[in-house]
Amino acid sequence: MQAWPFPQLPKLPGQGRNLRVLDTAHGGVRTLDLGPTVRLYACGITPYDATHLGHAFTYLTYDLVQRVLRDAGHEVRYVQNVTDVDDPLLERATRDGIDWRDLARREIDLFRADMTALRILPPDHYVGVVEAVGLIVDMVSQLVERGAAYSVDGDLYFSVAAAPDFGQVAHLDPAQMLVSCAEHGGDPGRPGKKDPLDPLLWRAERPGEPSWPSPFGPGRPGWHVECSAIARHYLGATIDIQGGGSDLAFPHHECSAAHAEVANGARPFARAYVHTALVSLDGHKMSKSRGNLEFVSRLLARGADPAAIRLALLQHHHTVEWEWTAAAMPAAVERLDRWRAAVALPSGPDFRPVLAEVRDRLADDLDAPGALAAVDAWAAAALAAGSGSGEADDQAPATVRDTVDALLGVDLGPVLPRGT
Ligand code: 5CA
Numbered sequence: 001m002q003a004w005p006f007p008q009l010p011k012l013p014g015q016g017r018n019l020r021v022l023d024t025a026h027g028g029v030r031t032l033d034l035g036p037t038v039r040l041y042a043c044g045i046t047p048y049d050a051t052h053l054g055h056a057f058t059y060l061t062y063d064l065v066q067r068v069l070r071d072a073g074h075e076v077r078y079v080q081n082v083t084d085v086d087d088p089l090l091e092r093a094t095r096d097g098i099d100w101r102d103l104a105r106r107e108i109d110l111f112r113a114d115m116t117a118l119r120i121l122p123p124d125h126y127v128g129v130v131e132a133v134g135l136i137v138d139m140v141s142q143l144v145e146r147g148a149a150y151s152v153d154g155d156l157y158f159s160v161a162a163a164p165d166f167g168q169v170a171h172l173d174p175a176q177m178l179v180s181c182a183e184h185g186g187d188p189g190r191p192g193k194k195d196p197l198d199p200l201l202w203r204a205e206r207p208g209e210p211s212w213p214s215p216f217g218p219g220r221p222g223w224h225v226e227c228s229a230i231a232r233h234y235l236g237a238t239i240d241i242q243g244g245g246s247d248l249a250f251p252h253h254e255c256s257a258a259h260a261e262v263a264n265g266a267r268p269f270a271r272a273y274v275h276t277a278l279v280s281l282d283g284h285k286m287s288k289s290r291g292n293l294e295f296v297s298r299l300l301a302r303g304a305d306p307a308a309i310r311l312a313l314l315q316h317h318h319t320v321e322w323e324w325t326a327a328a329m330p331a332a333v334e335r336l337d338r339w340r341a342a343v344a345l346p347s348g349p350d351f352r353p354v355l356a357e358v359r360d361r362l363a364d365d366l367d368a369p370g371a372l373a374a375v376d377a378w379a380a381a382a383l384a385a386g387s388g389s390g391e392a393d394d395q396a397p398a399t400v401r402d403t404v405d406a407l408l409g410v411d412l413g414p415v416l417p418r419g420t
């Protein structure tokens with residue numbers, strides 16, 4: 001399906017550093033060993049409700065990853081899926097009395113509009129499960145051939161015992177795995193399974209549910225295998241970075257990796273697993289199922305500047321959980337005003353230290369708060385000096401504006417013609 005438009009990306013002087021990032025599977029921050037082309041996969045939305053700020057924070061993480069990688073001279077191939085058929089989507093459509101396809105279409109359109117407003121770099125391939133059923137059936141068939149699948153009353157399950165590295169993504173102990181499995185769409189208590197953790201690969205047709213033909217009978221894909229199959233088709237058997245919110249580490253990324261590794265015969269599935277910490281509201285993780293949400297579209301409808309929403313998110317490190325509060329927007333607007341005023345000056349302090357610092361901060365595990373502090377310091381110095389500083393550089397405002405645009409994705413507005 002169609003993604004959303006690619007925003008402008010100014011070219012900056014010089015080149016950025018290699019990315020160091022917290023890799024969940026490795027258990028620490030490390031410099032990624034990347035080739036000229038980096039293959040990135042981020043798990044996309046289940047389109048049954050509008051984009052909340054938690055989703056936006058997660059997609060901002062992979063936007064920053066791409067900006068840092070591109071600035072360091074890499075080409076990025078980026079794929080994102082859409083879980084456009086799954087239990088929560090079907091349940092919501094039934095509850096609201098609308099067709100599940102119409103619900104998905106409406107929410108995907110809204111997501112695209114939100115991503116465009118926030119200037120999130122789009123994927124090269126934006127792929128819905130419905131359009132990828134053939135790829136998914138191929139992967140499930142291979143898992144069946146490899147003896148890694150079995151049937152429980154017609155539903156196909158993957159045997160985690162077939163995956164030697166199962167557990168190496170999230171590093172949970174067995175009791176934690178069971179809890180997390182039950183909380184995230186698994187069915188550890190279902191009788192007839194070989195291991196309570198075995199995930200569903202193919203769900204046999206139920207009355208009133210959408211289904212597709214397959215060699216294992218009509219039905220629909222299980223959740224985890226959609227990402228393994230889509231990633232393999234568009235990026236190959238081994239990818240560089242698998243991303244998503246930290247709620248996806250287990251069981252989703254663990255199981256997607258296990259499916260891919262057994263089907264492809266290549267380990268590991270992803271060289272690094274980058275997870276975004278969850279955003280809360282009213283003391284709980286923002287979630288569609290709980291309903292404690294603040295939507296990007298609602299903020300925009302109330303007249304919020306999308307650049308200010310982006311700044312409000314950038315104020316947080318992607319590995320630290322945080323809570324959205326009403327104070328976030330006024331603070332971001334105030335910062336945005338300061339930055340806009342500073343880049344509108346005819347000259348300002350040398351741009352090189354701030355460019356170097358923003359690059360270094362972002363390459364160091366996407367330290368967005370550190371990058372904001374560097375721009376704050378430059379803007380404060382520029383505004384304090386006004387236009388009369390003897391040390392001032394008349395290229396600085398434009399280059400800082402480009403730095404903030406290219407690396408942080410924040411649009412500070414057009415360059416004012418000289419003399420205005
Ligand atoms: N379609 C699946 C992935 S294949 C899914 O998890 N969809 S989702 O709509 O529930 O979430 C979309 C993305 O937003 C996921 O990466 C998820 O981890 C992330 N996410 C969900 N809630 C939050 C939150 N409160 N804070 C940060 N990220 C979140």
Ligand code: ZN
Binds near residue numbers: 043044081227252
């Ligand atoms: Zn996924």
